[in-house]
Amino acid sequence: MKKLESAFEHMLFASRWLMAPVYFGLILALVVLLVKFGKEVWFLFSHIMSATGSEMIIGVLSLVDIALIMSLLIIIMFSGYENFVSKMEDLHSHADRPEWMGHIGFSDQKIKLIGSIVAISGIELLKAFLNVDNVSDRHLAWMVGIHVTFLVSGVLYALMDRLQGKGH
Incomplete structure (x- = not known):
């Protein structure tokens, strides 16, 4: 019975890797949002002379909105992966590693x-x-x-x- 329990616990522990494709999907969502961001920037610049002030403000707010969502996805991906799947040990000494990473x-x-x-x-x-x-x-x-x-x-x-x- 102890072997069965141990095997189940190992399977349960390994099941955390089922979340990895979810985080990969969030990476793809970042790409989609980046395309949307580029489209919004293109629209703003192509209408810079004809748009009203409020239309420009709405356009810029849309950019801020997308940036916030992308930042949120980064936080969810990094902290979720580290909390539930695996520690990113190889990246601890990376110069660009965010200070909050591993602490959320x-x-x-x-x-x-x-x-x-x-x-x-x-x-x-x-x-x-x-x-x-x-x-x-x-x-x-x-x-x-x-x-x-x-x-x-x-x-x-x-x-x-x-x-x-x-x-x-």
């Missing part, structure tokens, strides 16, 4: 995730307010409600983290 736990990852979601939601809300003539009141109300929900959730996550004694 699951709790920190959740806080960063909700913080990024709130920021992304705020940017989308700001874009809607700048384009208020083309957005229905009902749609805008839903956006505000969802943003407030994300905001309250973020505060509650941070509060729970602090109450557990993990807050910095």
